[in-house]
Amino acid sequence: MKSRGKTVHSKEQLKSKGVPACNQKQTLHRLQLNFQKFQNPKTKSLSKSNILNPHIPSLSTTLHLSVSHTLDLHTVRNMAIPSPSYSLATKEPASGSTTYCRKQKSLGLLCSNFLSLYNRDGVETVGLDDAASRLGVERRRIYDIVNVLESVGVLVRKAKNTYYWKGLGAIPKALEELKEEGLRNNDESVDCKSGKVWEDDEDERFSNSSASFQEKADPDSMHKSLGLFKSENRKEKSLGLLTKNFLKLFLCTPSDTLSLEDAAKILLGDARNPSLTRTKVRRLYDIANVLSSMNFIEKIHHPETRKPAFRWLGMRSQNQSQSQTDSKTGLVHPESKKRAFGTDLTNTNISFKRNKMVLDVGVDQSVKLGVSHSGSDRLDLKDPTGLVDGESKEVKKSQDWESLASTHRPQYHNQALRDLFVHYMDAWSSWYSEVAEMDPIEAV
DNA sequence: GAGTCCCGCCATGGG
DNA sequence: CCCATGGCGGGACTC
Numbered sequence: 001m002k003s004r005g006k007t008v009h010s011k012e013q014l015k016s017k018g019v020p021a022c023n024q025k026q027t028l029h030r031l032q033l034n035f036q037k038f039q040n041p042k043t044k045s046l047s048k049s050n051i052l053n054p055h056i057p058s059l060s061t062t063l064h065l066s067v068s069h070t071l072d073l074h075t076v077r078n079m080a081i082p083s084p085s086y087s088l089a090t091k092e093p094a095s096g097s098t099t100y101c102r103k104q105k106s107l108g109l110l111c112s113n114f115l116s117l118y119n120r121d122g123v124e125t126v127g128l129d130d131a132a133s134r135l136g137v138e139r140r141r142i143y144d145i146v147n148v149l150e151s152v153g154v155l156v157r158k159a160k161n162t163y164y165w166k167g168l169g170a171i172p173k174a175l176e177e178l179k180e181e182g183l184r185n186n187d188e189s190v191d192c193k194s195g196k197v198w199e200d201d202e203d204e205r206f207s208n209s210s211a212s213f214q215e216k217a218d219p220d221s222m223h224k225s226l227g228l229f230k231s232e233n234r235k236e237k238s239l240g241l242l243t244k245n246f247l248k249l250f251l252c253t254p255s256d257t258l259s260l261e262d263a264a265k266i267l268l269g270d271a272r273n274p275s276l277t278r279t280k281v282r283r284l285y286d287i288a289n290v291l292s293s294m295n296f297i298e299k300i301h302h303p304e305t306r307k308p309a310f311r312w313l314g315m316r317s318q319n320q321s322q323s324q325t326d327s328k329t330g331l332v333h334p335e336s337k338k339r340a341f342g343t344d345l346t347n348t349n350i351s352f353k354r355n356k357m358v359l360d361v362g363v364d365q366s367v368k369l370g371v372s373h374s375g376s377d378r379l380d381l382k383d384p385t386g387l388v389d390g391e392s393k394e395v396k397k398s399q400d401w402e403s404l405a406s407t408h409r410p411q412y413h414n415q416a417l418r419d420l421f422v423h424y425m426d427a428w429s430s431w432y433s434e435v436a437e438m439d440p441i442e443a444v
Numbered sequence: 445g446a447g448t449c450c451c452g453c454c455a456t457g458g459g
Numbered sequence: 460c461c462c463a464t465g466g467c468g469g470g471a472c473t474c
Contacts, residue, residue, distance in 0.1 A: 105450060140452070143465055160463060238465070279467060285449055
């Protein structure tokens with residue numbers, strides 16, 4: 001018997017088959033979102049998951065129960081629907097398309113938009129309701145973003161519904177603390193600094209991904225050795241905690257790649273329960289979406305097994321031998337072929353294959369983040385730790401990017417793509433000119 | 445078919 | 460009791 005979830009098996013739950021009082025506030029907005037889907041013939045989710053789902057009251061019932069008992073279908077259909085979520089990033093005119101697209105709803109994209117909304121001068125606090133309404137999503141999604149951002153120090157809880165905005169500049173310190181904590185605990189057991197567990201040939205590690213960790217390191221001992229936070233009660237199972245633990249895996253080990261499967265096993269505690277693993281994996285995807293949208297990590301695949309894995313980008317700028325590692329491991333970076341956790345800004349109206357050479361190097365950074373770089377919290381997210389050894393490195397890198405961007409303009413035959421690219425180039429140019437004028441230290 | 449991850453139900457805990 | 464929070468897993472979507 002499930003203790004939670006959607007199975008209806010109690011008086012209380014039956015009663016709540018209407019609309020729970022505590023959820024009524026969100027119901028109206030949910031209806032608006034549903035009708036966005038409803039209006040789009042492409043989507044199947046309303047009919048299948050929202051109407052046929054036995055756990056969700058039928059549409060008419062929901063309307064009757066929750067929308068002041070007065071709204072009919074016609075009224076709701078004609079309600080002023082807020083501008084489509086994510087219009088910030090898609091650059092779609094708010095009034096343009098009501099097309100529902102899964103990609104446009106991704107957590108990564110939401111995170112980008114969240115950052116672009118708040119990463120600016122003068123922002124001191126973030127209200128969850130405000131964020132939800134401005135981003136056009138339900139509060140539930142904001143919690144997901146906020147939990148992850150809190151783990152990396154961007155936000156600090158102030159009161160209910162309110163967070164202090166610490167900004168991207170707080171990330172290096174937060175990561176350092178996580179790293180110290182992980183290494184401190186690590187001293188007692190496995191010597192991670194020497195890389196006993198991780199330094200093995202990546203190929204070998206990936207060659208048997210299904211058993212890689214059990215053979216090379218017991219997930220339980222790995223869990224202890226990194227001082228990962230225990231997840232025993234509800235609070236301690238939070239997404240934030242999982243994020244911290246996930247980050248520690250990268251921060252405290254010499255390897256910068258980790259398979260999804262291994263991550264789930266290490267972070268899990270009990271690696272023997274498949275359904276628990278599946279749940280955990282879902283959460284890892286959630287976290288990875290947010291972290292990848294901030295360019296902390298990227299998604300990769302084993303070339304043969306195609307098993308998913310993550311690669312840490314945070315320290316990459318310090319690690320000049322990274323490219324050699326790539327050739328050594330033979331890992332594929334499918335970013336150019338496949339959407340990366342929904343962080344792709346493209347919407348489905350434009351089938352947009354990225355031009356890896358330019359977008360990956362520079363333009364993609366600013367656009368993908370959608371961050372306005374005019375604030376005081378400027379930070380190169382390619383190096384979230386901020387541990388850049390040469391102060392001019394940043395500027396030099398920017399110059400490299402600029403020259404690359406200027407010399408490798410792709411020739412798009414599609415007008416839409418051309419326009420899009422021009423837009424990205426403009427964004428990049430303006431960002432670059434700002435950075436170039438900045439104090440190099442401030443830039444870090 | 446496996447991988448990905450959106451969505452929202454509903455349990456929990458604080459006020 | 461109300462409300463904020465967020466764990467959790469169904470199932471749609473994507474490759």
